[in-house]
Amino acid sequence: MAPRDALLEIATLLERERASRYRSKAFRSAAAAIDGLDDAQLRSPALRSRPGIGDTSFTVITQALEGRVPDYLADLRARYAVEASSLRALLRGDLHSHSDWSDGLTPIEDMAAAAVALGHEYLALTDHSPRLRVANGLSPDRLRAQLPVVRACSTGSFTLLTGIEVDILEDGALDQEPELLGELDIVVASAHSKLRMERLPMTRRLVAAAADPNTDVLGHVTGRLVSGDRGTRPPSTFDPKPVFEACAAHGVAVEINSRPERQDPPDELVAIALEAGCVFSIDSDAHAPGQLSLIDHGAARAEHLGVPAERIVTTWSLSRLREWAARTR
Structure with missing residues (x-):
């Protein structure tokens, strides 16, 4: 998946709990930091030193570029899954x-x-x-x-x-x-x-x-x-x-x-x-x-x-x- 989409989905899932508001803001900031970057820029080692990119967000970006759902996102999806209702x-x-x-x-x-x-x-x-x-x-x-x-x-x-x-x-x-x-x-x-x-x-x-x-x-x-x-x-x-x-x-x-x-x-x-x-x-x-x-x-x-x-x-x-x-x- 696209790295920016992964970061925004993580922020969205974290926002489901009020206690996660600061973490969610960090992932939204990371998504904003890579907005508009091309594939080469996303894969560059210099990305890690870019303002707004932390260790966890960098790992998410790297794993998304590998063509898989990042581990952190997969864990959140499982944690916040709600059984669907017809209503x-x-x-x-x-x-x-x-x-x-x-x-x-x-x-x-x-x-x-x-x-x-x-x-x-x-x-x-x-x-x-x-x-x-x-x-x-x-x-x-x-x-x-x-x-x-x-x-x-x-x-x-x-x-x-x-x-x-x-x-x-x-x-x-x-x-x-x-x-x-x-x-x-x-x-x-x-x-x-x-x-x-x-x-x-x-x-x-x-x-x-x-x-x-x-x-x-x-x-x-x-x-x-x-x-x-x-x-x-x-x-x-x-x-x-x-x-x-x-x-x-x-x-x-x-x-x-x-x-x-x-x-x-x-x-x-x-x-x-x-x-x-x-x-x-x-x-x-x-x-x-x-x-x-x-x-x-x-x-x-x-x-x-x-x-x-x-x-x-x-x-x-x-x-x-x-x-x-x-x-x-």
């Missing part, structure tokens, strides 16, 4: 992703290119809102400046949707100007702070967010972490029935977050949301190009839990998705 083939897009405008690792253009490579018809770019300062959340002015950049990434067969992952404040209000939220294609509302609120106020908080006319998707509803480099975190405590009934009443999709460290909502809450009549959105919550493929996990989990494909908005065509997202705006 995965029905997914047309993803409504939750981040760029380096907030806490993602790469430019918007790289996220769009990765979505196209996966065969997506659409992707929503949903960087964080102002209150989440640790994630470099977007002020109203920064969000307005981002919108033309996002729109410029659409092509004839692919649409990058404008969006935001907006913080749900303690009283259930959304952390962005309502008029600005109304201009966006997709609004994912998620709680990122005060996750240990008492049961009743947390229930009221989530119900209020689901009832907001600008909310399209209720993101990682419990906020739990079950594994990963950030450690573990218990789920928020709330009464799921009124929360999911509010989602169903207002047409808000319950996110099935595909990140392995989240697995949110828990299985029992997916069952309650199904009974309440909710629709769902299988999302990657990607912070790097390689993480877009995490929807493999979400699709497999949704299929295992018996979520019907017709109730998953990310299986819908773009025109149907737009009609749904415009229902209350």
Whole structure:
């Protein structure tokens, strides 16, 4: 295989785990360092001293030039293989992703290119809102400046949707100007702070967010972490029935977050949301190009839990998705 393709695939696979972000960046840098080099230059001993080329990336390049899959790549392919689900083939897009405008690792253009490579018809770019300062959340002015950049990434067969992952404040209000939220294609509302609120106020908080006319998707509803480099975190405590009934009443999709460290909502809450009549959105919550493929996990989990494909908005065509997202705006 081509050495540059091998380096980029390694970076993509490493990005599936947040702990690998620095290693993945090193392989992307190596791929950029050899971009445009001819075969003679790639085989030259001088390549090893080229900026951006380390011992491991040099070995990958050498093995690729030998006409085989590099050992490091073969190991990663085996490690990150996910059993294919029939539901995965029905997914047309993803409504939750981040760029380096907030806490993602790469430019918007790289996220769009990765979505196209996966065969997506659409992707929503949903960087964080102002209150989440640790994630470099977007002020109203920064969000307005981002919108033309996002729109410029659409092509004839692919649409990058404008969006935001907006913080749900303690009283259930959304952390962005309502008029600005109304201009966006997709609004994912998620709680990122005060996750240990008492049961009743947390229930009221989530119900209020689901009832907001600008909310399209209720993101990682419990906020739990079950594994990963950030450690573990218990789920928020709330009464799921009124929360999911509010989602169903207002047409808000319950996110099935595909990140392995989240697995949110828990299985029992997916069952309650199904009974309440909710629709769902299988999302990657990607912070790097390689993480877009995490929807493999979400699709497999949704299929295992018996979520019907017709109730998953990310299986819908773009025109149907737009009609749904415009229902209350």
